[in-house]
Every structure is written in structure tokens, then in C-alpha cells.
Amino acid sequence: MKALQYLNKYFLKYKYRLIIGLIITFCSKYLALQIPQLIRESLDAAENYRLGLITDLDLVKTDLLNNILLILGAALLSGFFTFIMRQMIIVSSRLIEFDLKNEIYQQYQRLSLNFYKKNKTGDLMNRISEDVSKVRMYFGPAVMYTMNMLVLFIVAIIKMYNIDATLTNYTLLPLPILSISIYILSRVINKRSTIVQQYLSKLTANAQETFSGISILKSYGIEKNAMLEFEILAETSKEKNINLFKAQALFFPLMILLIGLSNILVIYIGGLRYIEGSITIGVIAEFILYVNMLTWPVAVVGWVTSIVQQAEASQKRINEFLKHEPEIKNLVSTTSIIKGAIEFKDVTFTYDDTNITALKNLSFKLDQGKTLAILGNTGSGKSTIINLIARLYDTDSGEVLIDGTNIKDLNLDDLRQNIGFVPQEAFLFSDTIKNNIKFGDESASDAKIEQAAKDAYIHHNIIEFKEGYNTYVGERGVTLSGGQKQRVSIARAIIKDPKILIFDDCLSAVDTETEEIILNNLQKVSQDKTTIIVSHRVSSIKNADQIIVIENGAIVQQGSHNELVNKVGYYKELYEQQLLEKEI
Ligand SMILES: Nc1ncnc2c1ncn2[C@@H]1O[C@H](COP(=O)(O)OP(=O)(O)OP(=O)(O)O)[C@@H](O)[C@H]1O
Numbered sequence: 001m002k003a004l005q006y007l008n009k010y011f012l013k014y015k016y017r018l019i020i021g022l023i024i025t026f027c028s029k030y031l032a033l034q035i036p037q038l039i040r041e042s043l044d045a046a047e048n049y050r051l052g053l054i055t056d057l058d059l060v061k062t063d064l065l066n067n068i069l070l071i072l073g074a075a076l077l078s079g080f081f082t083f084i085m086r087q088m089i090i091v092s093s094r095l096i097e098f099d100l101k102n103e104i105y106q107q108y109q110r111l112s113l114n115f116y117k118k119n120k121t122g123d124l125m126n127r128i129s130e131d132v133s134k135v136r137m138y139f140g141p142a143v144m145y146t147m148n149m150l151v152l153f154i155v156a157i158i159k160m161y162n163i164d165a166t167l168t169n170y171t172l173l174p175l176p177i178l179s180i181s182i183y184i185l186s187r188v189i190n191k192r193s194t195i196v197q198q199y200l201s202k203l204t205a206n207a208q209e210t211f212s213g214i215s216i217l218k219s220y221g222i223e224k225n226a227m228l229e230f231e232i233l234a235e236t237s238k239e240k241n242i243n244l245f246k247a248q249a250l251f252f253p254l255m256i257l258l259i260g261l262s263n264i265l266v267i268y269i270g271g272l273r274y275i276e277g278s279i280t281i282g283v284i285a286e287f288i289l290y291v292n293m294l295t296w297p298v299a300v301v302g303w304v305t306s307i308v309q310q311a312e313a314s315q316k317r318i319n320e321f322l323k324h325e326p327e328i329k330n331l332v333s334t335t336s337i338i339k340g341a342i343e344f345k346d347v348t349f350t351y352d353d354t355n356i357t358a359l360k361n362l363s364f365k366l367d368q369g370k371t372l373a374i375l376g377n378t379g380s381g382k383s384t385i386i387n388l389i390a391r392l393y394d395t396d397s398g399e400v401l402i403d404g405t406n407i408k409d410l411n412l413d414d415l416r417q418n419i420g421f422v423p424q425e426a427f428l429f430s431d432t433i434k435n436n437i438k439f440g441d442e443s444a445s446d447a448k449i450e451q452a453a454k455d456a457y458i459h460h461n462i463i464e465f466k467e468g469y470n471t472y473v474g475e476r477g478v479t480l481s482g483g484q485k486q487r488v489s490i491a492r493a494i495i496k497d498p499k500i501l502i503f504d505d506c507l508s509a510v511d512t513e514t515e516e517i518i519l520n521n522l523q524k525v526s527q528d529k530t531t532i533i534v535s536h537r538v539s540s541i542k543n544a545d546q547i548i549v550i551e552n553g554a555i556v557q558q559g560s561h562n563e564l565v566n567k568v569g570y571y572k573e574l575y576e577q578q579l580l581e582k583e584i
Contacts, residue, residue, distance in 0.1 A: 003316040004138065004231075004308070010099060011139075014092040021088035022147055029151040031074045033159065036289035038074070040282035047281050085144065094124075097132055102467045104128045104318060107460030112327040113392050117353055122205060127321060130197065131314035134559035138311035142304045149297035156290050163286070164279050170269040171262055171291055174300045178258040183302030185250060191307050192244040206230055255299050262291045303448055311390030328391055338410070338418035339403045340387060340499040341368040342529035349384060349399035349553075358384040360553040361398070366546065368403070371531040373541030376550035377573065382534045383424065384553075386502050389532070390419055410427035420493035422506040424534075426485040433462055434469040436488055440496035452495035454524040455521040457514060458487035482509035490518065501531045507540060515540060547571065 009257070011018065042064050049060045105128060116124075160168040210217065210226050217223050230416045272286035343366070349359040358381045366372045387393050388400050391407050400407045402415065420440065428436050437449050444452075449469065453459040461484055465471040473479055473488075480488065486506050491557040493501060503522075507515045519540060535541050549557035549570050557569050564571040 003312050003319055004135075006315060006319055006322070007096075007139070010096045010140065013099070014095060017088050017092045018143070019058075021092070021144070024081050024085045024088060025144070025147045026151050028078045028085055031078040031147065032157055033152070033155050034074045035071050036286040036293070037159070038067045038071050039289065040280070040286035043282035043285050044280045049317070055572065078416050089144040090140045093136050093143070095137055096139045097136040098133065100132050100318075101128055104132070104322065104572075106462070107322050107324075109396065110326045111321075111324060112180055113353070113387075114327055115324060122201060122404075124321075126201065129318055130317050134307075135311045135318065136315040137307045138315075142307045145297070145300040145304055149300055152294060152297050154296055158518040160287065161288055163283055164273065166389050167266065167273060167279065167287060168285070170265045171287055173265065174258050175294065176263045178255065178295065179298050179301045181254055181258070181302070182251070182299045183305050184305035185247065185254065186303050187190050187309075188247045189244065189251075190310055190549055191238065191314060192247055196237070199233070199240050203230070203233050203237055206233055213397070223275065233237075257293065259292065259295045262295070263288055266291055280574075290486050328412070330392060332409060332411040334411065336405075336411040336414040337403075338414060338499050339368045340418070341401075341403045342366045342372075342500070342530060342532075343399075343401040343404070344385070345399040345401065346389075347388065347400060349388060349395050351395065353391075358553050359388075362550075362553065363398075364546075364548055364555065364558070366530060366532075368530055369528050371526070371533065371543070372544040373544035373547045374532065374534045374550060375541060375547060375574070376536075379552040381553040382550055383504055385550075386421070386504050386534065389500070389502065390421060391415060418499040419502060420485075420496045420498035420500070421502045422493045422504060424504045424506065424508075425484075426489035426506065428473045428480070428485055428488060430474060432467075432470045433488060434466075436473060437469075437491045437495055440494070444495050448495060449491075452491040455494050455518075455525050456487045456491035457489055457518045458484060458522060461487075483511075483514070486510060487518070490522075494522075499529060501526050501529050503532070504534045505536065507535065507537075512539060518548075521542070538571075538578050 045054065045060050045063045045067075048054045049057065054060055108128070151169075157168070157172075160171070199272065210230070266287045270279065270287060273279045274281060274284060293332060344362050346363050347359055347362045348357065350357045362385070364372070374385060376382050384393075388395060389402075389407075391400075391412060394408065402410060407415065414448055431441070434446075434449055437452055438444050440452075441448070446469075450459060450582060453462055453469075462469055462471070472480070475487075486509050490503070490506060493503075501522075507518060510518070516539070517539070523543065531544075533541055533544060538561075541547055545559060545560065547557075547559060547564055548555050549564075551570070557564055557567065557571050559567070565575050566572070
């Protein structure tokens with residue numbers, strides 16, 4: 001129960017609803033438990049008349065009519081209270097489920113990139129959906145049925161012992177057996193349903209991967225293999241499902257068997273005691289009703305125990321993530337004004353999962369409003385420099401300074417607010433083009449959106465679409481070409497109007513002419529902004545104020561285009577090679 005203690009704060013938050021739920025449960029069950037007694041009184045009245053103990057038939061009839069009305073009233077009121085009880089307790093559990101999901105989601109947002117590298121998306125999704133649902137069962141049904149069971153048990157047993165202790169002992173005899181068997185069966189059901197869930201996840205993941213890679217599957221003609229793989233998974237999943245249903249099918253027969261046993265005991269022992277003259281015939285009827293009312297709560301004890309165990313396991317998994325401290329923390333609560341000067345001082349950085357030292361004692365300085373171009377072979381460390389500027393990771397040694405202040409001493413939100421980042425692989429949300437651009441500035445007017453699209457040289461493409469800016473781009477932007485996605489992504493960064501603009505090799509999917517136009521536009525847009533351009537093309541970067549060439553995480557060349565083009569080295573070679581390609 002240790003993991004579940006984390007949830008006590010939610011019990012406290014909804015304490016009034018839960019307390020009202022408890023009081024109403026008591027009222028509902030108390031009323032329901034009056035019915036057997038009224039039936040006993042009615043039967044006894046009829047029996048006494050038959051035996052001649054009462055002679056006035058009208059009195060018996062009035063008694064019976066009164067009892068019928070009371071039974072009806074008690075049943076109706078008890079039903080109404082049960083409805084309110086569900087409203088209080090089950091609704092509380094839904095509210096707690098909502099709060100917990102929000103808490104986990106907010107924690108996910110806080111966590112650093114490293115966390116996402118170490119944990120699979122499927123696992124993250126599972127903890128926020130499946131695990132939270134299991135925990136909800138603890139707040140809802142488990143709490144409700146436990147309250148129900150306690151009230152029913154206490155009130156009914158007191159009533160039963162007051163009437164006949166011997167008959168009560170015999171009646172209650174099979175109930176612990178019922179509870180234990182249901183507990184064992186529930187554990188089997190839970191185990192099997194976990195396996196069914198796992199197979200369901202596998203099936204979904206398989207189908208999702210097949211659908212996202214459908215063009216590759218089709219072009220390689222391997223749909224049949226994919227189908228076969230799915231079929232094998234579906235077959236195993238079906239078997240696991242059948243196994244689960246076999247166990248579930250035992251649940252009700254087992255309950256009916258044990259209730260039957262209790263009923264037989266009541267009739268047999270009750271019959272003997274009736275013959276002895278210790279009890280009336282009405283008492284037997286009253287006890288049979290109690291037995292039937294108590295059976296479900298007793299069976300529920302087993303079920304609730306297994307719900308609580310499952311919730312405990314799920315909450316343990318949730319707590320692992322909730323208690324995970326983000327590696328990159330915002331330690332500054334005051335506002336930081338960002339102007340945009342960037343300096344790397346002897347920076348070394350190693351990715352801890354691959355142990356690759358991506359940057360080695362790297363130093364450079366970029367004044368505010370200037371443009372830096374980074375060039376280098378693939379895997380040389382260009383994107384890593386950018387990741388460090390956006391503080392997606394912290395350096396191992398050395399310092400990254402913005403406006404002369406260590407990046408760790410700046411307000412992280414302000415820093416990221418002032419960076420417009422266009423990644424290597426453009427990511428678009430499944431929304432309209434307009435909203436995808438507006439993501440950079442939620443309050444942007446249509447005119448501003450259009451201007452950003454014009455600067456990114458995508459406006460003319462957008463207006464050709466039937467729905468224009470309201471065109472849905474599909475999941476991850478599947479309806480746009482690679483170059484179009486890159487340009488929408490550029491418009492998104494421009495509209496943000498940040499102090500620092502970063503373009504990470506984001507023009508690779510556009511032709512050189514389009515690239516030229518975009519670069520000219522960007523020069524205008526980024527006049528007073530510090531700009532970093534990562535590229536493999538000399539044409540993209542030749543106008544930069546400063547160019548650095550990276551090799552194996554270290555700077556091997558540094559200078560302006562005119563300086564570097566006359567020096568023997570990587571830059572000159574690349575320039576000449578690309579010049580040659582252009583002429584060909
Ligand atoms: N997220 C990551 N986790 C672990 N290692 C990484 C990660 N990203 C990059 N690396 C490693 O760090 C090194 C530098 O990668 P980086 O992405 O900075 O190169 P790059 O110059 O931007 O390459 P490209 O031109 O192909 O984009 C590479 O060897 C790469 O394998």
C-alpha cells in the first residue's frame with residue numbers, strides 16, 4: 001500500500017464528496033436492510049392468523065398493506081440513495097483520474113530529452129492511460145464496494161445475531177470460502193487480463209507501424225509478410241483472450257454455488273430450529289434475504305483486494321515517473337532579458353547513452369545580431385551545438401554563455417521563448433497550416449501569418465491548396481512535400497520574432513533557387529537577430545558574418561567566406577566541389 005499513499009492528497013481534495021458518499025451509503029443500505037424484517041413481520045402475521053393466535057382478519061390485512069407500502073418506500077429510497085452514492089463516489093474517482101492524468105502529463109512536459117530517449121513512447125502512453133485507469137478502480141469501485149460491504153455487514157450481522165445466533169453462525173459459514181475463492185479467481189483473471197492487454201498493445205503497435213510505413217511495405221512488396229506477422233500476433237492474442245474468458249466464466253457459477261450452499265444451510269438449520277419452536281417461519285425468510293444481500297459484498301472482498309493490488313502495482317509505475325527529477329531544471333524564477341550574444345567557452349559534451357563525445361573543448365563567440373554558419377561532415381557535432389544553445393542538454397565541462405551569463409543562470413522559459421528553432425526534420429502537428437504556423441505566436445493575426453509564410457516562401461504554395469491556410473496537413477504533415485514542411489516550419493520560427501534564430505540544415509529538401517529566395521528573405525527578417533545556420537551547402541552560408549567548420553566535435557576552420565575560400569582546407573574543397581556541380 002506504500003505506493004498508493006501518494007494518492008492520499010486526492011482523497012483529501014475530494015473529502016467532502018467521499019464523506020457524503022459514505023453517509024449516503026449508510027442510509028441506502030440501512031433502508032435496504034429493513035425489507036427482510038418487514039417481510040418476516042408480514043409472514044409471521046399471516047402465520048399467526050392461520051394458527052389462530054390473531055383472529056381479526058382486517059388487522060392482519062392492514063398490517064400486510066402497511067408492510068407492502070413500507071417495503072416499496074424503503075426500496076425506492078434505497079435505490080435513490082444508491083444513485084446518489086454512485087454520483088458521489090464514482091464521479092470523485094473520475095475527477096481524481098482527470099487530476100492524476102494532468103499531473104503526469106505536466107511531469108512529462110517537465111522531463112528532459114534524456115528521459116524520452118530512455119523510455120519508449122508506448123510505455124509513457126500506457127502509464128498515463130492504462131495505469132491511471134487501474135488506479136481509478138481503487139478510488140471508485142474499490143472504495144464504493146468496501147463502504148457498501150462494511151455497512152451491510154455490520155448492520156445485517158447485528159440484526160441477525162439479535163434474532164438467532166446459532167442460525168447466524170451456520171449461515172455465515174460458507175461466506176469466507178466464497179471470499180477466498182473469488183480472491184483466487186480474481187488474481188487469475190487479473191493475470192490473464194494483463195497478458196491480454198500486453199497482446200493488445202503489441203497488436204496496436206504492429207498495426208500502427210504497418211500503417212505509418214505502408215508506402216515502404218508496398219514499394220518493397222512485403223505486405224504479405226506484414227500480414228503474416230499480424231496474423232500470428234492476432235492468433236496468440238485470441239488464445240489469450242479465450243483463456244481469460246474461461247476464468248471469467250467461472251465467476252458467477254462459483255458465486256451461485258456458494259450462495260446456494262448458504263441458502264440450503266438456512267433452510268435446513270432454520271427448519272430444524274422452527275420444528276424446535278425456537279424461531280418463526282418468517283425468520284427463515286428473513287435470513288434467506290440477508291444471505292442473498294450479503295453474498296455480493298462478500299464476493300466483492302476478494303475482487304476489491306485484487307483491484308487494490310493492481311492499483312498498487314500501477315501507482316508504483318506512475319510514481320517512478322512522477323518522482324523522476326528533470327535533468328535540466330529552471331533554477332531562476334526572475335525574468336531574464338535575452339539579447340542574443342552567444343559564447344561557447346571550452347565546451348565538452350558527451351551523450352551519456354551512447355558515450356559519444358560530440359563536442360571537444362569547443363570555443364567560439366558570436367555577437368548579438370550577427371550570423372554564424374556551422375559547416376561539417378555528418379555526425380561532426382553541429383546539431384549538438386544547437387541543442388546546447390537551447391539548453392536541451394547541459395555541458396559536461398566549459399560554459400555556454402548568453403549575453404555573458406552562463407545559460408544555467410538564465411530563466412529557462414525566457415531563454416526558450418527567445419529562440420526560434422527550425423529543426424533538421426520538420427515536425428508538423430495534425431492541424432491546419434495556419435495553426436501550425438501560429439504555434440510560434442498564438443496571438444498572430446492572419447496578416448502576420450501570411451507575411452511569415454511569404455518570408456518562408458511558402459505562401460504561393462498554400463494559396464494553391466483548395467482550403468488555403470485552413471488545409472489540414474494530416475498526421476505529422478503527410479499531405480505536404482518535404483520542402484513544403486520545411487518551409488512551414490521556417491514560417492513558424494519567423495513568426496515568433498525571437499532574438500535568436502536557428503536553422504538546423506532545414507533547407508536540404510528545397511532546390512537551390514528556392515533556397516536563394518528564402519535566404520534573401522531571411523536576411524531581411526533576421527537583421528537584428530542573432531542567427532545560426534547549419535548547412536552542407538556553401539551557397540546557404542556564404543553571407544554569414546562568421547563561419548566555423550567542425551570536425552569530430554572540434555573547430556578546424558574559422559573565418560568569413562572570403563577568408564576561408566582562399567585557405568587550403570575543408571571549406572575551400574567543398575566550395576570548389578559545389579561550384580563544379582553547379583556548372584555540370
Ligand atoms: N540524441 C543523441 N543521443 C546520443 N548520441 C547522439 C545523439 N545525437 C547525436 N549523437 C551523436 O553525437 C555525434 C554528433 O551528432 P550531431 O547530431 O551533433 O551531428 P551533426 O553534425 O549535426 O550531424 P548531421 O549533419 O548528420 O545532422 C554523432 O556521433 C551522433 O551519433
